[in-house]
Amino acid sequence: MKYKAEQFLLSSIILKNNNFNKVSKIINENNFIKKKNGVIFKSIKNMLNKNNKIDVITLFYYIKKNNKLQNISFKYINGIIKNNAIFDNIVKYAKIIKNKYLLKKIYENFYKFSYLIKNKKIKNIFNFVSRVQNKLKSFLKKNYKNDKFKIKKKLKIVYHNIINKKYSNNTYIKTGFSKLDNLILGFSPGELIVIAGRPSTGKTSLCMNICENISIKNKLSSIFFSLEMSKEQVILRLLSSISGINSKKIKGSSLDKKEKKKLKYAYKKIKKSSIFINDNSFFNLYNFKSNLKKIFTQNKIGIIAIDYLQLVYLKRNKDSRNNEIAEISRILKTVSKEFNVPVVALSQLNRNSDQRINKRPILSDLKDSGSIEQDADLIIFLYNNLLENKNIVETELIIGKNRNGPTGVIKLDFDKSKTKFIDK
Template identity: 45%
Template sequence: MEPGEPSAALTKTRREENRPKGRSDRSSDRSGDRSGDRSGRARDWQQLSRLFEQLPPHAIEAEMSLLGSMLIDPQVVGDVILLINRGDDFYKPANGAIFDVMVELYDRNGGLDIVQLNQVLADRDCLDSVGGLGYLVELAHAVPSAANALHYARLVREKARIRCLIEAAGDILHDAYNSPEDAQEILEEAEQRIFRIAQESDRGGAEALADLLRQTMEMIEANEGKMITGVPTGFAELDNMTHGFQRGEMIILAARPSMGKTAFALNIAELTALQKCGVAVFSLEMSRQQLVQRLLSARSGVNSQKLRRSMLNADDYHRLHVACDELMDASIFIDDTPGLSLLQMRAKARRLVAQHEIQAIIIDYLQLMSSGRRAESRQVEISEISRGVKAMARELNVPVVCLSQLNRAAEQREGHRPRMSDLRESGSIEQDADVVMMLHREEYYHQGDPDWAPNHPEKVGLAELIIAKQRNGPTGVVKLTWVSEITRFKDYSGAMAPAGFAEPAPGYGGSFHPGARSGPVTGFRDGGGPEQGEVGSGAGMPPI
């Protein structure tokens, strides 16, 4: 072998290195990758375990400096408690106990000193447990002045928030390990825990009247000339009376079964969404397919029974295609999850508002919701749900239209007109609601009487929306026309659209003119519809 020539063994090794990998080689590589992934994941879990073994973030020096500042100058206590209002925010239990007593003394007589503090702690047999008089003296000498008291308070609060996040993360891990079969519930609980921490830190305080006056005047000037200051419903007389559904309000739409609650709520959703306002619909009673069929029937003018049975002609299909094109622009999101709890609905609604800029929420209906916890009675549970829905409206700053059942009392009453006291299962609903609307159709109670319609032609197809409560506006009755064949409510004849309301899209209810036939496509812009004798005749799919 010549000098410098590679040996046979080396040449063989190089050939093997350059040879294309076979199946066994690739399999070996993949096995190595998998083992590497497993070892990497194992290291991650080990690091996670070590994280929870560490001491949580804290700032003992800041805690001592804050307490010392409060002893030096009790006047800073009033500012401090706006940032920290409980001793639990302190990492060292002794500091938290001392803080609570200091706040109590300040609240009692507007001042505090080391002598009073020492005496109260001694009287409660907890002086020794917090470190004795010597520790109180140490606190008093921890800082030269109280100038930085708020800085110390912010630092203590931030560390407390981080500890709360760590605690929430630990709870989430615990739930995930112990209930791995229910991921969705764990996700919703996790979201709620994190949101509570964020909400706790974003508590609003009092605002000066001067600032509030400026904000109010700006709002008044911005709404100048507008009849609708909230979210438009698409019904002229209703918008005239309410100026639209206002943000943060809970609106109750109540009626007996088959009066048309769902139909009216869907009409509002459709007309509102076509005004470029996103709407979320939580349907606990009907499926999303059933709701979409109703939307198509109401929008196209195709008889709901024909649509349900697919007994359609060419003109019906043309109307449906046009209605589909129009509804494609409607920002409506439908969730038909049955038996939603209040916690689940708030989590879903919060996500929809954040992702799709939802401006109104419709819930169908209140009595089908659950509080998610055991209640001593159904009345107590409904009260809890009602308060939760109101809190959701305030939190998300959108109007929430909540459908509700009425009890049978109205059916025994002469004239069958409903009252707020007829709200089923809870008196707290009317207290929590900002607006209570009740739907009434006298015609419904006389469907089996052939003489009633000829003797009361003015009530055929008439629906009354009774505004029984409006916290910031008038009460009264809004007249509507009910077209049963297409499960649609329309503005009653003579109702004028309010100033500032955009021209309604085809399909908008508008004013109703008895006897006017529908146009070639939808026919609702000019108030078209079935013949007068057909309106409200009871034909078609019954309302919910």
């Protein structure tokens, strides 16, 4: 058990080479207590720097060729991968290794001082304390670098990105609606975006239209968590929106040849795209991250969407629903930053607007919690006349908050029969 964390970490990297990037800034080869494991880690690093793929055989022959002083057998390396390592725990393994290394170094560095105290060999207490302080300062400087607080490296990256025009429109994920993209530039990775409106204003349709645009036009994956509708209902909406066929007609299956051709076109478009739909009503926010990690390892994600915020619950009992929503919005914000992807949460509005002459929603209309307003980087309100008995309804998209840009209003047409928003 003494070297289990080291073996688990090495196993995780050998079996899945990309895992190395998760721990390369936490530990290095010198942090391994068992020298053999340090040699293996260094060999993995060197091989990956040369873009070599690693498995047990290639790793064994690389070590045999480049580390002749170390007798590391094929049996030893093969034994490492037989450990039941959990890939998601690789950062934990790295921290265990680092902590053990630091404790070992603390013991080595300060054993001499404890010996002097124990044997009463201190002549000048003030000089002794000064030596201990200097040793401690030196130890901390060497092993605890405050890189998290330094901005020089990041400043250099940001500056060169500006000079090289990397902060152009390519930085943003385009929604597919030209007027909206012109106003907000698009959705920015790492942002929490809230789309809010009264019932039947088209929140879900707008969000799904954005997801389909991102997946089909931008060739990025979309993850849509549907807590209200089944997967089948979501797919029917996608087919209607892309084919341009009335959703009732699709459900009724009374399609002519031209419409069947359009439906087949929509079917192929969706099939080629990468749209993930989760319709589990018992949405567990604490398993949210682990589920996302599995998708992120194999796909380039453009958007994560949740329909809708008020249907998300935590297992733990909170003293109020407001506090629960506050924690939910905070978790969603951390997910957007951690995965560097826009997270879109749909939200209901309270009935405050019913009491006003001007029914257009404002920030205080967000239901259940003011923390949604606080955590969100971008808030888009939908407003239209629900009493209009028309298939196509003019809808205002009101940018109520934009942390990194302008607010304003743009207008789209909402085709209710096809659950599709259209640029005016």
